[in-house]
Amino acid sequence: MSRALRVNPIVCDGHGLCAELIPELIKLDEWGYPIVSPAPVPRRLAKHAKRAIAACPVLALQLAPAARLSGASSPGEEGDAGQPL
Amino acid sequence: MSAVPRREPRRIVAPAGLPRLLGGVRGDGRPVDLAAHLLRYGRPPPIRGRQSGRALIGAVAAAGLRGRGGAGFPVARKLEAVAAQKGRPVVVVNGTEGEPPSTKDKALLAYVPHLVLDGAVAAAAALGADEAIVAVGRASHEVLARAIAERRHHHVDAVRLSVVVAPETFVAGEETALINFLNGGPALPTFTPPRPFERGVGGAPTLVQNVETLAHLALIARFGPAWFRTLGTAEEPGSALVTLSGAVQRPGVFEVGLGTPLRDLVAQAGGFTERVDALLVGGYFGTWLPAAAALDAALSDAGLAPLGGALGARAIVALPATSCGILETARVARYLAAESAGQCGPCVHGLAAVADDLLGIARGGGGAEARRNLERRLPQLDGRGACRHPDGAVRLIASALRVFAPEVELHVGQRRCSAVAKRPILPVPARLSEVKG
Numbered sequence: 001m002s003r004a005l006r007v008n009p010i011v012c013d014g015h016g017l018c019a020e021l022i023p024e025l026i027k028l029d030e031w032g033y034p035i036v037s038p039a040p041v042p043r044r045l046a047k048h049a050k051r052a053i054a055a056c057p058v059l060a061l062q063l064a065p066a067a068r069l070s071g072a073s074s075p076g077e078e079g080d081a082g083q084p085l
Numbered sequence: 086m087s088a089v090p091r092r093e094p095r096r097i098v099a100p101a102g103l104p105r106l107l108g109g110v111r112g113d114g115r116p117v118d119l120a121a122h123l124l125r126y127g128r129p130p131p132i133r134g135r136q137s138g139r140a141l142i143g144a145v146a147a148a149g150l151r152g153r154g155g156a157g158f159p160v161a162r163k164l165e166a167v168a169a170q171k172g173r174p175v176v177v178v179n180g181t182e183g184e185p186p187s188t189k190d191k192a193l194l195a196y197v198p199h200l201v202l203d204g205a206v207a208a209a210a211a212l213g214a215d216e217a218i219v220a221v222g223r224a225s226h227e228v229l230a231r232a233i234a235e236r237r238h239h240h241v242d243a244v245r246l247s248v249v250v251a252p253e254t255f256v257a258g259e260e261t262a263l264i265n266f267l268n269g270g271p272a273l274p275t276f277t278p279p280r281p282f283e284r285g286v287g288g289a290p291t292l293v294q295n296v297e298t299l300a301h302l303a304l305i306a307r308f309g310p311a312w313f314r315t316l317g318t319a320e321e322p323g324s325a326l327v328t329l330s331g332a333v334q335r336p337g338v339f340e341v342g343l344g345t346p347l348r349d350l351v352a353q354a355g356g357f358t359e360r361v362d363a364l365l366v367g368g369y370f371g372t373w374l375p376a377a378a379a380l381d382a383a384l385s386d387a388g389l390a391p392l393g394g395a396l397g398a399r400a401i402v403a404l405p406a407t408s409c410g411i412l413e414t415a416r417v418a419r420y421l422a423a424e425s426a427g428q429c430g431p432c433v434h435g436l437a438a439v440a441d442d443l444l445g446i447a448r449g450g451g452g453a454e455a456r457r458n459l460e461r462r463l464p465q466l467d468g469r470g471a472c473r474h475p476d477g478a479v480r481l482i483a484s485a486l487r488v489f490a491p492e493v494e495l496h497v498g499q500r501r502c503s504a505v506a507k508r509p510i511l512p513v514p515a516r517l518s519e520v521k522g
Contacts, residue, residue: 008276009429010471029465033430 002040004066005049009033011060018061021052040066097127099308103316104340105324106300110196116228119235122199129203130306132210133243141211141306142168148310149322150302154179154258154295155370155398157321157386160302163292166282168212170290176209176217176244177267177286180225180296181251181258184368185420185512187400189326190296192338194225197300198232202246204299207306208292209244217244218286219296220251220263253514255369255424259472260293262426273426274472297326317343321385325396331365331403331510332358341384348380351403360406363488365511367397369417370477372484373410376403393484402511409504411492413511414485415443420513421478431469436478438462443482452497459486 005025007018014032024045025037041049041063053061100108109117109125117125132138146161167174178201182190193201205217219229229248236242249267256262257272264285266272285291294302301323305313314322321343327350330336334355341350347364351357361376372394374382382388386395404410418440425432439462445455463483466475486493495502 008471009431009469010276012430014430029431029435029469030462031430031434033434033469035465035469 002066003063004038004040005036005052006062006064007034007036008060008062011058013058013060015057017055017057018052021055022048025049026052034061038066097125097307099304099312101315103324103342105304105316106193106197106200106297106326107338107340114195116195116232117197117199119199119232119239119241122197126200126203126304126307129207129303132207132306135213138168138211138213141207144305144310145302148305148313149320150298150305150313151321152295153297153301153325153399155368157396160294160298163282163294164208164211167290167292170283172289174209174212174214174290174292175286176205176212176214177260177263177281177291177293178205178217178219178296178299179258179260179263179293180219180221180229181253181263182222183253183255183258184398184400185514186330186365186402187328187368187398189328189338189399191222191225193296193300193326194221195228198228199236200300200303201296202229202232202236202242203303203306204294204301205246206242206244207303208294208299212292214292215244217246218267219246219248220267221248222253223250226250255421256426256472256474259474261472263293264291273428274470274474276471318383318385318387320387325384325399327384328400329354329403330400330512332361332405333403334358344383344385344388346380347382347384347401350384350401351380357403358405361403362406363404363410365400365402365404365481366394368400369398369421369481369511370473371395371397371400372480373404373414373488374484375488393487404510407504408508408510409447409492409502410485410489411443411496411502412447412504413509414482414489415440415447416509416513417511418443418478418482421474421481425474426472429470429475431466432475435462435466435469436475439466439478439482443485446493446496449496449499452493452499456493456497 016028016032018034019026019028027035029035142161142164150160151157180190180194209217233246251257252272259274260281261275262272264281265275267286281291281293317323324340325343327339339353363373363376364379366374374392374394378392389395422436422440425436427433442455442459446452463479466479469475
């Protein structure tokens, strides 16, 4: 199963180490928070992805099944804060 | 409290046409009591055991009922997801309705609480749950507590019902926030998974449904899916509650068949009070639509999709042509930024920044730079929170830039905006406007 990087935005404090370790998949916004590519991590970057995950001081970065990121396919993707775009 | 009939004195007839949910509403604004409710709709069919539970879920699937809280997720799929989990489930009835321009759920709870409770009990019984928790704002508490006491007194339900007052913030109704609150935490969204259907109240698989959704479910349990589908469209069946406000003669909550043209809803409200060029459709996570196109559109997700809109929270506001859509949206953007749960960096910093950008355009001065900032920032915020709060705010602001593009030009060019009215049209809760001036 292909996996993608995913950040827990509640935990993330914007330290920014991840973007330095895997700039191919993570960029920082103007406030220093990571913008993470939803694309599956290519094999050639797997090592860098693991290093970025390990380097996060607050353990906010993880690998998750790429399919899960594809939107409102799971029950409970709703509520006031949850309409699909 | 009048006596509850033991046997139905007459044949109960399924409501033909409209209204379905609001049919029994009294003229005096008081809730329909249990006796009157049962006279109108009859006793709910008993659900005992796995087989009748499965049958109800099957009926909900056949009816094509979708959630009425905002996302429109198929209700049967959510029921099945909860049913497939291990452990005894819990049902949470979401009546928080933190959306300022929406009053449909509060109206439903105030006038026909027993219809909502019937649905909660039916859903719980179908899942083998023995507890349903109704989460509401302070104003709805007394009516619900009394309705639950009435049912208990007459031994109507095999399911334990309780009512809880939830915080009245914008994000408290987001289902993970509501679960967090019911579990003794703050009413803030959590990072998912797990989703409530996997692990919710007390760690149990939890069904969270909007109050209107459950009222429809109560009627499907009684009258069946074929009856349910006699209103609405094939894709989006049934009737729906909509809150219409702004520049209309009789603002309020209306029940319409899904797919009804917006023009007909406006006509039901007595028409516009003055010229209207744009309407906000779908609440504060919704989209501004130009009136000419919107009035011809069908009130359904399929009907609004070609215009870039969706039913969302089912709140519609008609903006008078004398009001400034940019200023109105900036005010709401400020409110949404302040209502951020404050947990995720991109939401905290991003929403504050885009709200300021929009306010910069609205007030003139530095408008060109503010517009450049907005164009860069808006696409960056989408999907960056644990919940969809930033996504919704971005959608609203982006639609304002589209629909009010000529106004944006006027503001950026520091020329006079065509709006003259100063009275805000879109409501922003008082406690915030007091603080923020």
